[in-house]
Amino acid sequence: xxxxxxxxxxxxxxxxxxxxxxxxxxxxxxxxxxxxxxxxxxxxxxxxxxxxxxxxxxxxxxxxxxxxxxxxxxxxxxxxxxxxxxxxxxxxxxxxxxxxxxxxxxxxxxxxxxxxxxxxxxxxxxxxxxxxxxxxxxxxxxxxxxxxxxxxxxxxxxxxxxxxxxxxxxxxxxxxxxxxxxxxxxxxxxxxxxxxxxxxxxxxxxxxxx
Numbered sequence: 001x002x003x004x005x006x007x008x009x010x011x012x013x014x015x016x017x018x019x020x021x022x023x024x025x026x027x028x029x030x031x032x033x034x035x036x037x038x039x040x041x042x043x044x045x046x047x048x049x050x051x052x053x054x055x056x057x058x059x060x061x062x063x064x065x066x067x068x069x070x071x072x073x074x075x076x077x078x079x080x081x082x083x084x085x086x087x088x089x090x091x092x093x094x095x096x097x098x099x100x101x102x103x104x105x106x107x108x109x110x111x112x113x114x115x116x117x118x119x120x121x122x123x124x125x126x127x128x129x130x131x132x133x134x135x136x137x138x139x140x141x142x143x144x145x146x147x148x149x150x151x152x153x154x155x156x157x158x159x160x161x162x163x164x165x166x167x168x169x170x171x172x173x174x175x176x177x178x179x180x181x182x183x184x185x186x187x188x189x190x191x192x193x194x195x196x197x198x199x200x201x202x203x204x205x206x207x208x209x210x
Contacts, residue, residue, distance in 0.1 A: 003047075007065055010074050012051050021125035022049040022065075023118050028099060028110040043069040048102070048111065050082075050126055052133065060133045062102070080104045082130065083137055090123065090144035103139075123148045 008019040025046050047065045052058050060082040066075050089101035096116035100123070102109050113119035127148060130138050141149060
């Protein structure tokens with residue numbers, strides 16, 4: 001089982017939620033956290049997760065999940081409703097970069113994703129989720145590459161692929177219809193020619209008979 005599947009099963013499924021996406025991160029700026037605040041468990045991995053409730057009306061949220069060194073289980077740390085997200089900063093719109101910032105109503109964190117690609121995928125899912133589940137107070141996406149916001153995203157690419165397939169199928173049907181039309185025209189011409197030949201032959205036969 002993948003790490004993300006394990007997080008979904010352990011953290012979200014018991015609360016009738018499903019995880020839409022996650023990105024493994026580290027802080028760009030270290031915070032001084034008291035030893036007791038971590039429960040004395042030492043080093044840990046951090047994941048920023050995006051989830052939505054199965055119960056309608058659906059509510060989306062952003063959750064910070066940790067996995068402490070030497071443990072196979074995950075711990076839910078902080079959670080914000082998606083409505084509390086005010087700004088998503090991609091840091092650099094001109095190149096692939098793993099750095100990003102998230103600004104909430106009551107929190108601000110500076111992160112570095114494990115890879116620029118993982119950050120990009122998470123941003124695309126986050127942007128799509130905001131468009132789908134938030135009617136107002138949508139967060140501001142700044143310094144983000146165009147593929148995150150529009151036509152080149154994985155979601156739009158999938159839609160484009162479907163549209164392209166439909167167009168190709170429609171074109172094939174049209175071409176087939178044209179070929180059938182031409183065949184019907186040729187059949188009608190042959191029928192008329194045969195009828196004319198039969199009439200001519202009949203006239204010649206009657207003439208010789210006389």
